[in-house]
Amino acid sequence: MIVDLESIMDILPQRYPFRFVDRVLSFDPKERKITCIKNFSMNEYFFSGHFPDNPVVPGVIMIEAMAQAAILLYGALKPDKAAQKPDFFLGRVESKFKKTVYPGDTLVIEVTASKILDSSGIVEAEAKVKDDVCAQTTIAFGVKAKT
Amino acid sequence: MAPKNFEVIKQEVKKAVAAIIEIPESKLTDDIKFVEDLGIDSMMALEIVASIEKKYKIVIPEEDIPKMRCLRDIYNSLEKKL
Numbered sequence: 001m002i003v004d005l006e007s008i009m010d011i012l013p014q015r016y017p018f019r020f021v022d023r024v025l026s027f028d029p030k031e032r033k034i035t036c037i038k039n040f041s042m043n044e045y046f047f048s049g050h051f052p053d054n055p056v057v058p059g060v061i062m063i064e065a066m067a068q069a070a071i072l073l074y075g076a077l078k079p080d081k082a083a084q085k086p087d088f089f090l091g092r093v094e095s096k097f098k099k100t101v102y103p104g105d106t107l108v109i110e111v112t113a114s115k116i117l118d119s120s121g122i123v124e125a126e127a128k129v130k131d132d133v134c135a136q137t138t139i140a141f142g143v144k145a146k147t
Numbered sequence: 148m149a150p151k152n153f154e155v156i157k158q159e160v161k162k163a164v165a166a167i168i169e170i171p172e173s174k175l176t177d178d179i180k181f182v183e184d185l186g187i188d189s190m191m192a193l194e195i196v197a198s199i200e201k202k203y204k205i206v207i208p209e210e211d212i213p214k215m216r217c218l219r220d221i222y223n224s225l226e227k228k229l
Contacts, residue, residue, distance in 0.1 A: 091190040115197040117209050120189055122197045142190055 003027045003076045011075035011082040012068055017045055020065035021109070027076045032113035034073040038065050042103040057101035062135045063093055066125035069109040070139050073123060077116050084145060091120070091140040099134040101127075107134070119143050156229070157222055160199065164218060167194050177219040195221075203229060 005024040012019065025035040040057050047055035067090060075082035101107060107127050114122040120142045127135040165172040168181075168191055181187040187195075192215075196207050199221070205228045207215075215221050 092194070115193060115200060117193060117212070120193045122193060140190055140194055 003029075003079070008072055008075055011085070012071055013085070013088065014068055018064075019068070020061060021068045021072065024072060025108075027073075029076070032073070032077060032116070034069060034076055034111050036065075036069040036072060036109045036111075038107045038109065040101060040103055040105050040107065044103070047103055055103050057103075057105070057107075059095070059097050059135065062097070062101065062107070062127050063095055063137055063139075065107060066109055066111060066127055066135070066137050067093075067139055067141065069111045070121065070123045070125060070141060073111045073113060074116060074121055074141075074143065077113060078118065081118055081143065086143045086145050089142045089144065091142050093137060093139055095135060095137040097135050099129065099132050101129055101134050105129045114138075153222075153226060153229075156203075156225065159202070160221055160225065161218060163198050163202070164195055164221070167191060167198065175218060177222070178217050180217055182216065199225065205229070 005027065008024055012021065020038050021036045022038050023036065025037055027034045042055070046058060046061065050056065050058050071088050107129060109125065109127050111123050111125045114124055120140070122138065122140045125137045125139060126133055161172055161175055165175045168185060168187055170185065179185060181192065192212060196212055200207055203225065207224065211224060215224060
């Protein structure tokens with residue numbers, strides 16, 4: 001299975017300022033795993049409020065980044081379905097946060113499929129800065145064709 | 148390691164399904180229908196399938212999932228695969 005890592009970004013419905021994946025680094029069809037990155041620059045709009053004197057990446061933004069990477073994994077594994085531009089929605093999220101992510105950090109997001117069907121999926125995701133695991137999440141999501 | 152008694156496996160599956168759909172095990176009879184009687188949606192069905200696959204290291208094909216309409220259907224499918 002050959003996947004164009006640049007064009008795969010087209011399936012992501014989120015756009016600025018709510019796109020939290022910058023680039024796909026790799027996709028391993030055998031392991032059913034995708035690796036993406038997100039650079040958090042000081043210019044991110046949320047740092048001014050989270051928090052005024054101590055800017056840190058909100059945990060929910062990390063979850064969103066992992067969920068967007070999960071959409072990309074779905075797109076890599078189910079290209080025909082993803083090409084129809086379905087809607088993606090979160091079903092269940094179970095997360096652990098281990099380290100704080102700061103402005104200037106590059107988040108490496110690794111998402112591995114537990115089970116991906118045409119209409120839904122469950123993935124395990126890890127977000128790292130360098131080799132430190134910052135967040136781990138199990139995500140169950142649904143996929144619905146646009147009506 | 149000796150293979151598990153299938154009755155033990157059935158109890159494990161029942162417990163896992165009850166936890167996912169958040170109902171007491173006592174209400175989860177072998178023949179109660181997941182969709183019609185318990186209102187299980189496709190997301191919960193996926194969670195049930197994924198947890199069984201992970202626990203017993205098997206693969207349940209996508210086309211078999213709609214056939215699993217009650218606990219007994221899961222037992223029957225599992226018995227063939229284990």
